Amino acid sequence: VDGAGLYKTRCAKCHRDGSESSNAGGGVVLKGQSADEIEMKLNGYVDGSYGGKKKALMSRMVAKLSAEEIKALAAHIGSL
Ligand code: HEM
Numbered sequence: 892v893d894g895a896g897l898y899k900t901r902c903a904k905c906h907r908d909g910s911e912s913s914n915a916g917g918g919v920v921l922k923g924q925s926a927d928e929i930e931m932k933l934n935g936y937v938d939g940s941y942g943g944k945k946k947a948l949m950s951r952m953v954a955k956l957s958a959e960e961i962k963a964l965a966a967h968i969g970s971l
Contacts, residue, residue, distance in 0.1 A: 922971040
């Protein structure tokens with residue numbers, strides 16, 4: 892699975908290159924977080940155990956991702 896490609900097509904619209912805190916991206920900066928941390932958060936959005944005010948939006952973003960795609964995205968973000 893191509894984590895960088897997935898990121899570009901499904902996440903960059905809001906999170907840009909991961910280094911900015913944008914409004915669309917919920918004001919969070921992804922760069923600097925480890926792959927483990929990101930994977931935990933993405934899985935938390937899947938099962939509803941993680942998130943802030945806009946968790947419903949991120950839950951929709953991850954709902955259709957496979958476990959493999961989540962791992963690949965987390966590895967990519969962890970390498971930014
Ligand atoms: C939060 C990743 C797509 C908007 C987050 C967080 C992660 C993440 C890891 C939590 C960051 C933290 O709390 O430290 C991703 C990935 C995406 C994706 C991997 C692609 C599959 C999008 C898109 C949008 C978006 C397309 C806008 C339409 C947001 C918002 C938050 C957020 C608003 C804050 C949600 C909250 O209140 O918990 N994202 N994101 N994300 N993302 Fe995304």
